[in-house]
Amino acid sequence: MTPLHLCLLISTALFCIGLFGALARSNTILVLLGIELMLNAANINFIAFWRYGPSHGAANGMIFVLFSIAVAAAEAAVGLALIIAVYRHQKNIRLQEATVLKG
């Protein structure tokens, strides 16, 4: 097994852990953080490919991660703001109770 494969497996596992959190946790903040973990997994991929992949020299992969970190921060801010907005009405942040809209 090459280091690249190992990196990719780590990122796959991280992706799945994040997904599990998003699917299983009641607390909306943890759902959001699970999704953040999935984004991190993708970032690990970029770096692994930047380090071992076919495109040596250009810093594309690294630059992409830089941007993705910034975007993830923006996303987290908006997401937490929305969670707080829902909390004001619902008085808790259990995702499964946010079911006013359905059908």
Next chain:
Amino acid sequence: MTLPVQLLWLIPALPLLVAGIGALTRHRGVALAAIFAMAGSFALSCLALAGALQDPSVHATYNFAWFDLGHGALRLGFLLDPLTALMTTMVTFVGTLIFIFSLGYMKEDKNFSRFFCFLSLFAAAMLGLLVANSLLLLFVCWELVGLASYLLIGFWFHKPSAAAAAKKAFITTRIGDLGFLLGLLWLADSTGSLLFYDGGQGVLEATALASLSGQTLACGLALSTAIGLLIFCGAVGKSGQFPLHVWLPDAMEGPTPVSALIHAATMVAAGVFLVARVYPLMSADALLAAVPVHALTVVAFIGAITALMGALIACAQNDIKRILAFSTVSQLGYMMLALGVGSSTAAIFHLLTHAFFKALLFLGAGSVIHAAHHEQDIRQLGGLRTKMKVTFATFAIGMMALSGVPFLFSGFWSKEAILHAAHEWDVSHLPLYAGLCAVVLTAFYMTRLVAETFFGKPRSHGAEHAHENSAVMTAPLVILAVCAVLLGFLGTPYWPWLQKTLDPHYEATHGGLGLMLLSIGLVGAGLGLGWALYGRKLRTTAAARDPLDTAAPAVMAVLADRLGFDELYAATVGRLNSATAAFADFLDRYVIGGLVTFLAQLGIFSGGVNRQVDEANLNGGFDAVSESVRGSGLFYSRKQTGETHGYLRVVAVAFVLLALVLALGGVR
């Protein structure tokens, strides 16, 4: 003076203009404007007819590019040939009379101007359909006709039955239109054009026809047969042919002038016109011996079934308009039969004569209904012969034309031409026999209708106080009655002017005398039977039992139930629907995720398409089956629990499934 083909668009444009004006204003003058517009269109149509008659074999076209589809421009156009000119003349003439009649009939309606706006829209769409030289333009107008008829049938929207009937009519015909659209797309795909005539490049010209009939599909059908049959689906829907006839009788919920316009002159005839228009395409496979079925054979048998079935059901109906509606179904079957056995001229001949006498009958029925305070049940009527002399006389002429009373009435000659063509057909004589049976039945039920309505004693309050209507309503009746007599002489075997105009290669064949005598005998038998059962011993009370019902109650019950078609649809489609729903539920219970249920719903989808066809009764059944399909929609909606975890899970599951699909089956 003639109307050049470049200006043909003026004919539909006039009513369209009035429809546009009518949409903006509520002034009652819209009605007059509509009548003048129709009269103007009639005048223009006469000019066009004069031009077309100068050389009947020419298809004058005017084509123009409309928009760019990526691979060459899409072109539309207008077409002027005797078929177009005769049809526009007939539609505008009958239309004008119906408009005038409506002036009296709808006088007290509070949406008077809107009614004329819709009527004008309908007429404009219908005329556009007739002058189109492009299957696409024809289809556009075809859909507009459907939309306008939806608006008109549902005009008295405060009656829930009218709203339901309008919806049913629109959707049922639309099912046929799906086939039409598909055929149209396929045709465009395989020929690259949708123009009928285009200087040798059109789809009805030799090059395209040869290539279409030269290709054979996997099932052995010629390509032209497949496309022709798909287009025929549209005609089946619009012309109320078996098995999509169920909408037509219910459409009687609209105001009576609408019934006259839709059921006599125009919309239902559109299907016949369509088949006649694409006749070269439909008959392109005629020379191929090896194909399993010819397109026209299907047309002939559908027509024969419809003709017989419509006449049978008409015998057991009691609503005056419903009898006429089933009679229309039956007569349209005749026309299709004529087309199928290879005589498009006979079909158009019957189409023209039928338009006049059926419009006459519907307007006469409208006159009766108007006078009898909206009483439509013939058992409740009676004795109107003396109270409404003009209506009675004209109605009787219409009835004799429809029954085919010999020599003096137009219906006789056109029906004769059809029977003659069916006799000559060498594939099968079954359609001929069906047609002959329908002749007896037609004479029979029309005699019953007239005897019950006009003879005997009034059997209800409405009939008691009936009196003749104003001249604005009777004058159109008289004019139509005159036409119902005279029109037949345009196409007698001794002077087949109409046939020669429509088909320059037409040769009059003589020697059908035996058949003519037979059919005269059958008409006499029908009339006599009807009079023996209903005329000799007149009904005295509305509740008295029908003599036929006494004789064969089971048969009559089935017929009165319209042969149980509606129940059949309800039962089969309903079963299918609940079975697939149960199956889907099973899957849902044991398999994770909502994704799998899509597949199970495939069956429900087939039910969903047929859903509109079926109904048990006008209100109850249609809604009930609609409900059952709404139920399958609810099944989906239940998946939408509102729980975000579920949504996220579906995303992940769908990802896994799609990845597996691509990895296991799709990577090339």
Next chain:
Amino acid sequence: MIVALIIIGVLILGSAAAAMLRRNLIHSALLLVASWTGVAAFYLWAGAEFLAFAQILVYAGAISMVVLFAVLLTRQSRDAELPVEPATVTRTASAFAVTASLAAVIGAAVSTARFPASAAEAPSATVKEIGLDLMQEHGAALLIVGIILTVALIGATVIASTDKKRDPEDAP
């Protein structure tokens, strides 16, 4: 080298998994910070020092602070998590099943993939090179991310703010 990677991987995955399984929200948040730091360590290991710096700054610094604020703001009682209910159990089980199948699919594709032989040397990535790259080839993207951050700022402020009492006469 590989050993270091394995250690880093265990750190990332272990703390992330623990974070997703812990009942206590605060513990989860702290474990996530550990996981993000692990990712930063991975960046260091791969030779992207600048990114590791950014990761610590943004994730372990900024995002975790925002999360803690949100946790405090939305905490109405001591137990931030629900007691375990049957519904929660089935949800966890199905989440596990779905995740496992996803892991199987991606894992199978990843472990069977063939890559060309890789260079032993890490590509050089000095801050200057990154800066030049950022300003030249990816200048446009930089502008867009600037706008994104503005939008997030405005949006988060508007949505999270409570200004009910400010303009009573303006109530529509």
Next chain:
Amino acid sequence: MNTSYALLARALQPEIILADGAVLVIAYDLIFGRRRPLATRLNTSLLLGALTLVGALIASVLVGAIGGFYGDNFVIDSFALATRGGVIVLALLTLGVASGAKVMRNPAEYVALILFATTGFTLMAAANHLLIAFAALELASLSLYVLAGFDKDRRESAEAGLKYFLLGAMATAFLLFGFSLIYGLTGELALPRIAAVLALGGMSPLLALALVMVLVAFGFKAAAAPFHLWAPDAYEGAPTPSAALIASASKLAGFTLFARLLWPGLGELAGDPSQPFNPGGWITIVALLSGASLLLGNLAALAQTNLRRLLAYSAIAHAGVMLLGVVIAVPAGPGPLFYYLFTYGVATAGAFGVIAVLENNGGCQKITDLAGLSRRSPLLAGALTIFILSLAGIPPLAGFFGKFTIFAMTLRIGGIASPTGILTLLAIALSAVALYYYLIVLKQALVEPSTPARSTRIRVPVTAAITLLTAAALIVVLGLCPSLVLGLF
């Protein structure tokens, strides 16, 4: 590599105008607006926003189709140009919808966010590079999440925003993972260079995985089943102008980017569309999504009693046709796809405009709330009729020709036995079902008598009336003269 800032600034003038305009709207409101009543502030902001959009529209026309620029980061061909103009027009319609809708707090921020979202859309239209695509997509998405949750005093709005956000964030995670794999397997980020690398190799399992991940994200953006689940909730809960923007401009931009990414970028992996049943490549997946959307959208719409949810499910059904348009976007050119998207967007935005006005006059949640509309306001009823009939695909309105051009092309390219051909049959068959639910809406609006509680005449604000009339006129005119749009390509 040509990375001249001057060229970039010239080519991105519309985006610069939009972003600056958004800041200007907020700044103006901060300086002059704080003491004014909300309605005045809203109108001022709307006016400034509309001026900005018009400016951006003019700029984008002046810039014209200039091909690729700034390395391979962007491309403005006729498709991108049309989409740029189209989203700006749709955003203008959204501002018109907002002028008739309920007044919310922070109107300047609301308008600014619409402008920011539009910036994202125009950038999506021009993106030719994975990084730019990702950034533009995120800009648009984040703005839309906030717009959906903007009316935070209503529980529904907040919940809609949250659900939209969570599903969107998940889709973004998949997208980013997919992008990382594409980057890893090709070593490139710019679409033309990715295509060049892919032309040498072929499909591999990992690449297939990347493809599906990207399609998950776009399926979400397009509200295609089974990634549609957010759409009904978001349409129902979001403030009406936001819903209009999500349904119209966002779809147009999303599909443009989608088509660009799939065809010029990953066209090597498309598979063979004329292959019976299984073309392989991404066409298989897109066809599956399309079929699922057609079935589910149309059938579920039948069961709806809420007007907005009905529009959402009809949007899902339309997404099925749009996905077919993506399949033919290269063999037949993007014209049919753009025509369909744009006219659909106008009709949907118009329908939401009607809903917005109704909400200020007694509310509009259930379909039955439309009862008596033709008497309460003939203008609204007439406009709604045109929009709904266009959505139902009744000729000669634009909706029909959108469907017609797409179906004609799918049949021409694959034939009837191909997956796209079968889907075309399915779409045509389901249009009968669709007609049924559209007629339910029309019946309420045109036929049913109004309830006593809602029988007053509706006063339509002038700007909203102009918006609705413009949208209706667009539907009719584009239906009669499709070459106005199709001629652009």
